[in-house]
Amino acid sequence: MSEALAASPAAGTDIPVPAAAGAHRFWRRLRAQRAALVAAAVVALLVLIALAAPLLTALEGQDPTTYHPGLVDSARGGVPIGSFGGASGDHWLGVEPQTGRDLFARLVYGARVSLGVALAATLIQVAIGVAVGVAAALGNRWVDQLLSRATDIIVSMPLMIMALALLAIVPSSFPRPVLVTLVIGLIAWGNIAKIVRAQTLTLKGLDHVAAARLSGWGAVRIVRRELLPGLAAPVITYAALLVPTNISVEAALSFLGVGVKPPTPSWGQMLTAADVWYQAAPQYLMLPAGALFVTVVALTVLGDGVRTALDPRAASRLRIGTGRRRESAAGTGPEAGPETGVEFGPEIGVETGAAAADGTSQSQSQDQAQEARKEATA
Incomplete structure (x- = not known):
């Protein structure tokens, strides 16, 4: 129905903005935020490192699982031999205490696990949350009550305790990264379902949705053509803020010993093994902790930038607060006074x-x- 209205706009009415124009406007607002651009560059670099981990480790000539017992001092409890944790041309960031495994290889492969688990869990949360929220808003009173109460139960569940319980009872033969992804994604979708339900209740009362319903469109077509475009902004914003949270949850579960198991590298798992080496080999603690800190901060800043770029009220405030004030200060506004520039x-x-x-x-x-x-x- 909105496509039909856009094809023949009435005289004197606003022509609907095409999707390409909306994407261009979003990119223009995002480019105006330097912090968000820097954060996006950092996130892109981290994703590129994670994807190119096999190539980077092959360039170094190492892998994340091979032991090098000759590079650690067994008389001192397994402390790496040499300065900076045994850093050299063969081992760019040094080696792991006790085992001698290459620290650079484990760090870049750990990025694959941490980022992969967080992104996959976020996709699961978004898919379940959007489906439940839209179904609750469009269903009858009983369906809405049932799904809303189920969402309240999910929201009230403590994520870490439920994840610890589920991960402890699953057999160790099940792939641990996949299990962590499923646990996080299936437990923490309640908040996004509430957001989608509230937004859908607002959207379904608009004229174009009512016109589509009167035209005989089915529920699936109305959701796909009329509701999902309106839900894109809040869903993308919340998903961008979910990714750093999921990274922290995965690291915490691995740190507690119920997440990713050795020999698969993970930043949280590296922190678990590094808690007793912060004096003898501080780089073993600082590198994964620094990688986690930079990743979470960059994703949080990028998520906030996406929220600002997608928020039409923020865009309106920027347009009114800067554009008109600039015209008034220059005295070029259409209604500016001759001396003061006041409208x-x-x-x-x-x-x-x-x-x-x-x-x-x-x-x-x-x-x-x-x-x-x-x-x-x-």
Whole structure:
């Protein structure tokens, strides 16, 4: 229905904005935020490193699982031999204490696990949350009540405790990264379902959705053509903020020993083994901790930038607060005064006249009241 309306807009009405124009506007707003651009570059670099991990380790000539016992001092408990944790031309960031495994290889392969688990879990959360939220908003009263209560139960569940319980009872033969992804994705979709339900209830009362329903469109077609485009902005915004949260959850589960198991590298797992080596081999603790910190901060800043770029109210404030003020300061606005650059509109004169009329009527009523008091006194 919205496509039909867009094909033949009435005279004097606003023509609907095409998707390409909306994407261009979003990119323009995002480019105006330097912090978001820097964060996007950092995230892109991390994703590129994770994807190119086999190539990078082949370039170094190492892999994340091979032991090098000759590179650690067994007399000192397995401390890496040499300065900076045994860093050399063969081992760019040094080696792991006790085992001698290459630290660079484990770090870049750990990026694959941490980012992969977080992104896959986010996709699962978004898919379930959107489906449940839309079904609750479009269903009858009983369906809405049932799905809303189920969502409340999911939201009230403590994520870490439920994940610990589920990961502890699953056999170790099940692939651990896949299991962590499923656990996080199947437990933490409640908040996005609530957001989608509230937004869908708002959208389904709009004219174009009602017109599509009167035209005989089915529910699936209405959702796909009319509702999902309106849900894109809040869903993308929330998903961008979910990714760093999921990275932290995966790292915490691996740190507690129920996440990714050795020999598969993970940043949280590396932190678990590094808690006793922060004095003898500080790089073993600082490298995965620094990688986690940079990743979470970059994703959080990027998510906030996406939220600002997709928020039409923020865009409106920027447009009104900077564009008109710039025109007024330059004295080039269509309604700017000759000296001050202050905007004047016809409403000001109307309001001034109304205020003057009100003041005149008030003064007349006061004079009449004083005359009545004088007559009563006489």
